[in-house]
Amino acid sequence: MASSPARYSRSLDWVTVLIYVVMLGLGWLSVYAASYSPDAPAGGLFNGQSFGELMQYNWFKQILWIGTALVLIVVLVVIDYKAYDTFAFVLYGIMIVLLIVTPFIARPIAGSRSWLELGPVRLQPAEFAKFITALAVSRYMAGINLRHQHFRDQLVLAGLTLLPPLLIIAANETGQALVFAAFLLAYFREGMSPLILIILAAAGVILILALLVPKIWLIGAVTLILGGVFAFNTKVLRHHLPVALSVWAVVVGMVFGVDFFFNQVLQPHQRKRIEVLINPSADPLGVGWNVTQSKIAIGSGGLVGKGFLQGTQTKFDFVPEQSTDFIFCTVGEEWGWAGTMVVIGLFMALLGRVLYVAERQKSVFGRTYGYCVASIIFFHFAINVGMTIGLAPVVGIPLPLFSYGGSSLWSFTTLLFILLAIDAYRKQDLVR
Secondary structure, three states: EEEEEEEHHHHHHHHHHHHHHHHHHHHHHHHHHHHHOOOOOOOOOOOOOOOOHHHOHHHHHHHHHHHHHHHHHHHHHOOOOHHHOOOOHHHHHHHHHHHHHHHHHHEEEEEEOOEEEOEEEOOOHHHHHHHHHHHHHHHHHHOOOOOOOOHHHHHHHHHHHHHHHHHHHOOHHHHHHHHHHHHHHHHHHHOOOOOHHHHHHHHHHHHHHHOEEEEEHHHHHHHHHHHHHHHHHHHHHHHHHHHHHHHHHHHHHHHHHHHHHHHHHHHHHHHHHHHHHOOOOOOOOOOOOHHHHHHHHHHHHHOOOOOOOOOOOHHHHOOOOOOOHHHHHHHHHHHHHHHHHHHHHHHHHHHHHHHHHHHOOOOOOHHHHHHHHHHHHHHHHHHHHHHHHHOOOOOOOOOOOOOOOHHHHHHHHHHHHHHHHHHHHHHHHHHH
């Protein structure tokens, strides 16, 4: 049963709430700056415009999204935390059905069929799939032990994690699907072998190198490394030769298979994004335009920026999608290096607080969910900032609490405040 609001409010982690509110406010200022035009009728905020006229502006619609997010917070925190545990699999099932039907009923937007239109509201189910999957895998992991689990448990956990991104890819929304790789960090905390992370990281490095260096050089280097290990340790050679030969065969297959994957599996725009990441001058007026202009905007901000609403790259629309995927370049141009450090510091503070809250949970469900929250936010933050400065491919994922959009804001708000609700009730249970 839920506790009284007064008692509950004392148990809520207000430090995290404060960080959330500050980020939300700075995010709205960034959206306003990105969509501001001194020549527009609403250039000075409302200026007597009607509701219909104001709905043309992203900054005004973001106010409405923030208002609904605050209502959503109230709903999330008054629900008994046990409901999130009890109905995790039910929500997961509903979400899977929604992801299946979305590509068939959604109209194409920028080549993707991942948006549902409900009157004037447009929502992306892939955004909500992240926190629902986090609830489901946390619920499942509460009943197993990753350090001593059976192979069947591993398959079930892999299935719970992989099914949503596969359905999201079917809707041609690859960027959102990649976020689910972040769950590996939460699984590592709960006892997953670090060997899995090492293998995946090594595979990624090999695939990247296969695009950058001659294949024969790469195979030769791997052969020399494995040969060197065996040359200095005959015991390893005697007991692990079959494993080493298997690893060598897999690496060779990956090196020669990367061309097929790159040319036959990836879509043209995805290939272009990887090419631009490797060589920024490959398509400067096409796919590389966004990143080039984003780096110009951030670099032109200097130490303290050009000033609020003074960004020229923003005003003349040099950077497409500047209210959403490239919102960070608005921060860099108008607030400079100092402003970007403040934003990065806020994300570090939020992540640190979430991990602190996760570690003090007494249940596996609460702790795992907390690490899922931190992993998802970190992945979004790292990839979004990375792609605006040319260190990551442009995959179209928002910067949490900063980018314009209702689906993103609702998703991250729900993701975070479910954890705070679980934590608040944990503290209440301790004093009973």
